[in-house]
Every structure is written in structure tokens, then in C-alpha cells.
Amino acid sequence: MSKLRIASILFLFSTVILKFSSMFRDLIIANYFGDSYAVDAYIAAMTIPNAIILFMLTGMKDAFVPSYYKYKELGLGEQHKSHIVKGTFWVCFILSVIGIIISSPLVHFLYPNFPTKGLEVATWTAIIYFSSIVMVGVNAVYEGYFDAEKMFSFSVFSQTLVVLVTIVSAILFHQNLGIYSVPIGYFMGTVLSLILKFLVLQPRKKFILWKQKLDINEVKMFYLIFIPVGLTIAVGQINLFVNTLFAAQLGEGVVANLNYAFRLVSIPQAIFGVTIATIIYPMLAEAKSKNNIPLFKKGIEKGLVYMFLFVAPTVAGMMVLIKPIVRVVYERGAFDTDATLMTSELSIFYIGSVLFYSIQAVVAKGFYTLEKGHYMFRIGMTSIVLNVIFNAIFAHLLGAKGLALSASLVGLCYSVITFSTLYKLVKGFNKRYLVFEYGKILISTLLMASIVFYISKLVFIQSLNIYVMLLLVICMGALVYFASLYLFKTSSFKELLNSNKIKIRKMN
Template identity: 25%
Template sequence: MRWVKILGAVAVINVIARLLGFAREVVIGYQYGTTYVADSIITAFTVPNFIYLVVGGAITTAFISVYSKLAESKKQLFINNIWTILLIILSVLTVISIVFAEYFIHLLFSGLSGPSFQLTVHLYQVMAPSSLFLVIGMWLSGLWNIQGYYRLTAFATLVFNGVFLTFGAGLTGLFSTYSYAVGAVAGAFLMAFLLYTKWLKEQRPISFQIGLGPNRNEMWRFMKLALPILLGGATLQFYFLIQRIYASQLEEGIIASLNYASKMTQFPQAILMTSVTTVMYPLLSKAVGDNQNEKVSRIYQKGIRWLFILLVPATAFLMSYAKPIISVIFEYGQFDEQATARTYPLLQWLALSMLPLAMNTYITRFFYAKEQSYLPVFYSMLSVFGINIFIINMYIDQLGVYALAVGTIIATVTNMIFLMITATVKYRFTVGNPWEWSIYVLLASGLIVISKSVVASFDELLMLACGGLLTAVFILVGLRLFK
């Protein structure tokens, strides 16, 4: 019962934190629409956010894996070593990125020019320290999670998003567009500061210690673990980074439109994916540890079934109701009808990648549980940097920005197929008998698409409410019927 309450509290805090992050995008749209200013704000934060999620996630995951197996006598030294290495490397990289920001931004986003390029460079120079604080904050969150303080770490993320939003929106009059750069640094610093000061009060102090002492082997294990985790866990962020790199070569406002559409697909995917993983991962870990292969296979089937029931109707809803979704949520202030017309078709295309992205994340966990990380990493790298980029380069002249979505869709579906075939051949994991629930999913999705024409004459807000309620009912009934 205690764990149910903890998970419930963490889920609520995480949803609020995500809502604050989403609200930040809405406010940027309100203030700057799809102008080059919005492009610059979004582009400038792309790199710190990428480092936070990818590098911070890999370091934290590898750290927890090694730390949890250490003898008590070695744990504090290991903490000190990682703390020291992170501070030194991240501080040096931060200084370098500030000094050479112009070269760095040009290297990644060569399509930016004129005012957009200069503003992005200046915003990034202010934002760059947020990478240091974000990675430190994520690593400290890992430390606290080992101790069982899940609510504290979830609250720290909420602090980051809350401060980022408050400073960005509230200090625009004082700092103009730089309010978001200041907000990113302030939010990241306060997140890390909260976790660090709390650790000093309740745990042993963390010292600056360069010598590895008896932990040389553990540090080597840590580095060997971090690299495949980094590559495997970065798949989603690599897609977004590549999209923005290519979008920078297109007309003004495309980066902003792509960002708004992406956020609309990320939010339901993250919430629904979390619902599955929160239930499935503990069961998976225990079953693999107990060598219960049949149970692992059943968990695999159930998770895939749930993902289809959750995400296929959600995809149908986003594709059918894309225009009123963008209009109702974003069309205020500087975000006008033209911005909506530019953004909602991207949402329709990107919605098709929700299911394969979630499936890839889910199936990959089974390989990790079996301590087979290299195959999913290879598939991810082949899909992201091979198939995805090949498709984009082939069709960008004809399709423009839509080539970015097509590349993502084809690459993620291919990755999913590779993973499912390998899981079947290597571990005998199958989807079982999918006919009943697949028919239900297709029928529900078809009715959601048809419902759009039925409510087309309604006010946009009422139209969304009807479509959203219908989608929620189909999802809940499906989960109940095929649990």
C-alpha cells in the first residue's frame, strides 16, 4: 500500500511537471508565434536539453547500476569520484561552448542566418551553464532514488520546469527574449541546489576527490556501461536533434512549428507510456531475476497489447483533430491562423511515429533486462543515422519539412520491426493472439476518425471535448476488455 501511494504521488508530480513544461511552449507560441525569435529560443535550448536527457540519463543509469553492487566501504569514494569528474568535465565544456558558441551553433544549425543565427548564439551563451546544473541535478536525483526518495526527485523536476516557465514568461519585460535563457539557468540551478543541499543535510558530504584509489575497476565498468546506455537511450532525442538541424535550413518559423507539433505528440506518448512502464518494469525485473521465462513472455505480450490499445486511438485522435487541437491550445497572441495552418499538418504526420517510438522504448527494456544491450543500440543507430537521414536527404527537396516526419516514421517502424523479429527469434517473445484486440483497436480508431465529421459543425472547444471523451472511453474500455 505504501508503494502504491508513493507511485501515485510521483505520477501526479510528474504530470504537473510535464504540464508546466508544455505550458512553457504554449507561452512561447503566444509571445512569438512561429517567428525567427521562437525558432531561436527553441534552438538555443535544444543542446542543453539534449545533454540533460541523453548524457545525464546515461551517466545516472550507469552510476546506479555500478553503485548498487558496491561494498559499503567503496560507495562514498565512488560518489566523490563521479562528482569530481562531472564538475571538471562539464565546467570545461560549458566554458568552451560559451567561448565558441558561434562556431558551435553554426556547426549544428548551419541553415540559420542573419538575426536568427545571432540571437540563437547569444541565447545559447546565456543558457549554456544550464547543461552543467541539469546533468548534476539528474545525477543527484539518481542518488536520491537509490535511497527511495522518489517524491523529492520528482519535485525537483517540477521546480526546474516551474522556474523556467515563471522566469521565461514573467521576466520578458525585463530581459526580453533572454528571459527564457535566464529561466533555463535559474531553474536548472535551483533543481541541483535543492537536491545537493538536502543531501548535505541528511547524508554524508560529497567531496572533491580526483584519486580513484581502489575504485579503478568500478570506474572502468561505469564508463563501459555509460556508452551503450547513452547511445541506446538517446534514440528519441537524436530524432528531435536531427529534425531541428534540417529544419534550420528551411524557412523561418519551421523550427517553432516543428517543436509545437512534437510537443503535442510527446505529451500523450510520455503519459501513456509511463502508465505501461510503471506497471510492467517492476514485474519484468522480478521475472527475469527469477528466471521465469514464461512470465517474461506474458509481460511482453501484455505490454504490447496495452501500448496498441493506448496509442493507436490516441494517434487517430491527434490526426483527425489536429487543426482544432493546435488552434485551441496555441492560437493566441502572436500565434495566428497562419501559424496554425503551418503547424497542424506536422502534428498529423508526427502522430504516426508515436506508437513505434513507444514500442521501441518498451521492447528495448527486455533486451536490457537480458543484459543484451548491443543489438538494440545497433538497430537504433542504423535507424536514426542511416534510414532516417537517408529518407530526409532523398525527399527534403520535394516534401520540405514533411520529409523530416516521413524519415522519423519509416525509421522508427523499421527499428520496431527489427526489434520484434529479434525478440521472437532470440527469446521466443511473440505478440500472442492479437486478432481480438487488434480488431477492437482498428474499430475504435475508425470511429474516432468518423466522429470528426459528425462534430465538425461544433465549436472547436466542444469538438475537442467530444473527440477526446470518445477516445478516452475507447481506451478505458479496451484496457478493461483486454487486460
């Protein structure tokens, strides 16, 4: 089995653990605090610095991988990494200080309707998250380095460590610290994650070239590429922030339930969409470094097909079974039946965003590999404008459900524009391959969803324990889906069954 195949499997496994640990963190929050004003305040405040955190964490990796490959070809990979680590430390230090200073006035300006206690929670939450940005930025560079070296699983594990420390902090200190136990745990997690990287890399003298003088010009050149990439990555978080601003005006619990719904339905995107996009990224970067555009195009095509192969049935199954899924995942402790009903309804409207942003995650790697991140930046800014307009319209018509619907519509526009733009840039993809594969997968998904819906309504099935019912229905749905893929002779599915590795080969 190839090293890439092993790395891909480990990465997928690590990503599943990361996503479910993130879900478990949300379960802990829901159990201890429900959809109270404290959760509303925490989420509302966290989205402000989190836009910067995602800007650094994900954007840095997307910009660093091709940059590192370019310098590595010249034998200067380690030197380049050290320059970016040092430059990022100072950039993030400045951002942290500014964020801490403006936290209080910013929270009071954005959320004037929050009660006094809610404003206090929001202010301290923002301060703690802004304080963590220094560690987040430096961690992001090293995680980009691990991705470039195809050490995907370790990169994900270091992120998982942050989530696990957050969970432990919430469990141990929620009675004494309340909701503050969550951001404090996150801060400590970022510190421990950086220490872990030091322990792994320093013995091999690959942590940092301590005595190397900072090359400011090299850092500037990198950030000219990174900033539009990072801002583009942060677009999703900015749109969530816009949603939060609207949601905060709709009453207690709306912010919390929107967040619970979004976190739940985004699992397929995080596990399959982001994972496949990350796995193909080094392939695309190597193709670009060798100026092999046909190989680059086939990499994008494969990424889009394999993403849809896994995301489509998962999304369809969630739509059919959303209420029992929400009950199993969230309904305990302070999270009651009313919260389950509201979260289930919101989840349905969010579902579209999962598929569309998964497509966009793959397509975006193409832009970044070609160093055309400015296209993504322009499209991202357009999506923010659309999000504000759609929020204003649909929040007025549908309330909280309108905000979730707005996210799906923005995702649709975003994916259509990004794909069509990349299509023009590379002068087309293999349309026949994409249409036939997507068609077979879509038909198989519809058959699966129909069977799952029918089975789930049977009296015998509904009389079962909810956990047994879900397990049985999901297994039967998976059986129908994979059998349909096989009968329709779906080439991507056959390749998974028959090949030792996912090959990028000539497609007729």
C-alpha cells in the same frame, strides 16, 4: 494498496504535471514570440547541447538503476552513488567548458543562412545551455537514485522544477531579455533542482560521502556501460537536430512550427510510453538480479500492452481532432491562424513517431536491464543514417511535412528492429497474449476514432464553443473506447478494473 501501486500512481500524476508544464512553457514561447526567427534560432541552437543534456539526463538513469542495484546487493549502494556523482561532475565540467568555447563557430558553421541577429541568439542560447550541463549531469545521477529507490514522483518533481523556473523567467523577463529569458530560466532551474536534492538528502547523510576518495576504476567501468546507453538515448535528439538542420533551409518559421507540432503530439509518448517504461524498469532490474528470465519477459509483455492500451486511443483521437487541439493549445498572442494551420498539418505526419517510439521506450528497458545497451547503440546509429536519407528524400518531395513524415518512418524502423532483436535475445515472448491484446485494443481504438470523427462533423457540435466541443467529443470517445475494451474482454483492461495492483502473472 501496495507501495509500488502508490508510487506508480504518484509517478503518473507527476509525469502528467511535468509534461503539461513543459507544454505550458511552449505556450509561453508561442504566445510571446510566435514562429519568428528568434524562436527558430533558439530551437536550432538548443538542440545542440540538448543532445548532451538528454544523453546525461535520461541515459544516466537507464544505466544507473541496474548498476546501483548490483552494488546495493553487496551493501555498497551509497558508496557507488557517491563515486558516480563525483565522476560525473568532472566529466560534465569538461563538456561544459568545451561546449562554451565551440558554441560560436559551431552555430556559424551549422546555420550560415541565419541573419546576424539570429546567429547572435543561437550562439548565446548554446552557451547558456552548455553552461547548465554540470548541474544536469549531477542531477541525473540523483534522479536515477530516486528511481532505483522507487521514489519516481520526487525524481519527476525535480525535473518539473526546472521547467517551472524556465516558465517564470520567460513570463517575468521576456520584455527585457527577449528569448534569452528562456535559456537563462533553464539554467537557474537546474541550479535550484540540485539545491532541492541537497536539502532532501543531506539531513539523512545520503547526498554524498564527501570524504570518500573517488574510485576512478569504478567510474570507468560504469561509463563503459553508460556511454552506449546515453548515446542511444540521445539518438532521438540527434535525429531532431538533423531535422532542424534541414528545416533551417526551408524558411522562417519552419523550425518553430516543427518544434510546436512535435511537442504537442509527443504528449502521449511522454505521459504513457515513458511512464510505463520507467515503472517496469525496477521490476525488470530485480528480475535480472535474481536471474528470473520468465519474470523479465512477462514484465516486457505487460509494459508493451499497457503502453498500447493508453497510447493508441490518445494518438487516434489527436489525429481526428488535431486542428481544434492546436487552436486551443497554441493560437493566441503572436501565434496566428497561419501558424495553426501549418502546425496542424505537421502534427499529422508526426503522429506515427509517437506510437513507435513508445514501443521502443519499453523495449529499450529490456536491453539496458540485460546490459545489452550496445545493441541499442548500433540500432540507434542505423536510425540516424536512415533519418538523413529519409529527410533528404521527403524534404525535397514534401517540404516541412516530409521532415515530420521522416520521423515517423524512422520510428517505425527503429521499433521493428529493436523488438525483433530483443525477441531473439530472450528466445521469444508470449505471442498469443500480445497479438490478442493488441488486436482488441486496436479494434476498440478504430471504433472510438470513427465515432469521434462522425460526432465532430455534426453541425450542432461544430456550433459549440471550441473548448466545450473538445471536452464533449473527447468524453464520448473515451466512453466508446472503454466500453469496447470491456465488451471485447480485454484482459489488461479487466486487470486495471479488478486488481489492486498490476500483477505480472502467468499468461495463457
